[in-house]
Each structure stands twice: as structure tokens, then as C-alpha cells.
Amino acid sequence: MSRRRIQLCADDYGFDRAISLGILDCIDAGVVTATSCMVLSPAWPHWAPALKERGAQADLGLHLDLNEFAHYASRSLKGWLLAAYRGAVPQALAAPWIESQLDAFERRIGRAPDYVDGHQHLHQIPGVREAVLQVLTRRYGHACALRITCSRHWRGAKAALIGRLGGRALAAGARAEGLRVNRDFAGVYDFEPATDYRERLEAWLRSLPEGGLMMCHPGRAGSTETRADGIRAARVNEHAVLAGGQALGLLQSLDIEPGRCRDWDVAGPD
DSSP states (O other): OOOEEEEEEEEEETSOHHHHHHHHHHHHTTOOOEEEEOTTSTTHHHHHHHHHTTTTTSEEEEEEOSSSSSTTTTSOHHHHHHHHHTTOSOHHHHHHHHHHHHHHHHHHHSSOOSEEEEGGGGGGSTTHHHHHHHHHHHHHTTOSEEOOOOOSSOOOHHHHHHHHTTHHHHHHHHHHHTOOBOSOEEOOOOOOTTOOHHHHHHHHHHHOOTTOEEEEOOOOSSOOSSSOOTTHHHHHHHHHHHHSSHHHHHHHHTTEEEOOGGGOBSOOOO
16 A cells, blocks of 8 residues: 655744744754744745755745735735625736735746645635636746635535635635645634644645645744734644654554645545
8 A cells, every 4th residue: 555645834934033933943843844834924035045055845825915924915805705705805816916926936936836825714715716726827827826724524614615715615615726735624613722732733634635735833842023923832742742752653554645736636625
């Protein structure tokens, strides 16, 4: 039996020093093989070079940001969802935001992103998702992959809700455009510091198929120089497992090979 290839993707690279260093630790540990970049953060220009040096070790993606560092981030997550589902986020409005963030990624990394996803999954909401599909295919053809949030198995109410807020519609659009997508999605939890992250990690890894994706949010301890980070304690817990050897041991015991976007195909979830 061949080994399963599953990608562990660290979100929020460039948010600040502690998060960026924590993600680099996890890439260097051979566990994380993708990271999603917040190119509007004031810390991004400083941390982009270290990531660029690791381009052979991990896929580098754009973490589309509508509600954190963007000048148009006046809405909360809830505000964006309400606006999108009442038709107040037209594709023509969203497309320039996506273009500008792709430009910012390319300026620092020197090439197109391997994939695109979204901060708090806002890349999948109505208006934005259509713009994402249009911009990606126009700029890159079929070369840039796309994260989808649909889970093939029950992984809790929060995970199910995230998938229902546009995941299937985005997957259908990606299939229609011939874009590669992950075959399953895991990593959603409540970020409570008391969570046994190793236990969660093992459960997610056991349930993911070949070509699946598990998102994670590792970071080192420390204050932030950019914006308040409400999940810092959870990031530190994740970092201890992902960079400290436990995750690598789990991957080996479960016969899992850290995957890449090239393992994905255009056949998203049914």
C-alpha cells in the first residue's frame, strides 16, 4: 500500500514576528509543507525573504485578507458574511482587492503563488469567490491551486458551518475552471488553550485521504508588533506539537508523507 500524501498548511505567515518564526520552525521540521501569506501585514516585507528561501520545502500561497490588515477591512467576519449573502459584495468590487494582493505576493516572492485561500475563509463567500476564480484563471490559467473548506467526514459543527458558507459553491466553480483543489479539509477547532492538540492532530490525520489538507496555526510565544492576536495561546500549543517532534512521529507512525498542492486534482468533494 502506498503512503498517503497529506498537506499540513500553516495559516497567517507574515502576521507578525512570533507567528512567522513559528511557521518557519514547522517548515524546517519537515512537517508543514505549505503556508498562507498575509501580504498586507506591515511585517510581511521583513519576513518574505526567509520564506522565499524555503520555496523548495513548502508551497507558498496567498492568504486573501479582507478583514485584518486591509484598508477595506472595516467589516467584522460576521459583517462580511452578512454583506456577501445579501449581495453587497459584487465581483467587480472584490476583483481589484485580489489583484493587488497577488501583486504584493509576487513582488516579494518573485513568482505566482502555488495556491490561494482566505483569512477566516472569506475567499469562498458570494461575490468574492467568483472574483477569485476569474482573477486566478485569467492570471495563471490552471497553474494556481485553490483551497476549499468542504469536509468529507463529520469533524464538528464549526467545521460543517465553515464548509456550508460557500465551500461547495467554490469547489464547483473550481471544477468548472479546471483548478486543482484539496480532496478533504480538516484542522477546524475552537482554539481553546486546553485542547489536547496532539490528540486532535492524530484524529485529523487518520481521517484524511490522499490529497487532503489540514490547516494549522502555529506560532512562537511572544507579543505582537502588528495587531492583537486572540489565539496566541493556541498557536503556541500547536507549535509545540508541530515543531517539537511529535507531529513528525505521528506522520511516520501513520505512514503519511507530507504532501504538496501538486497531489491535488480537479475532482473536489461530491
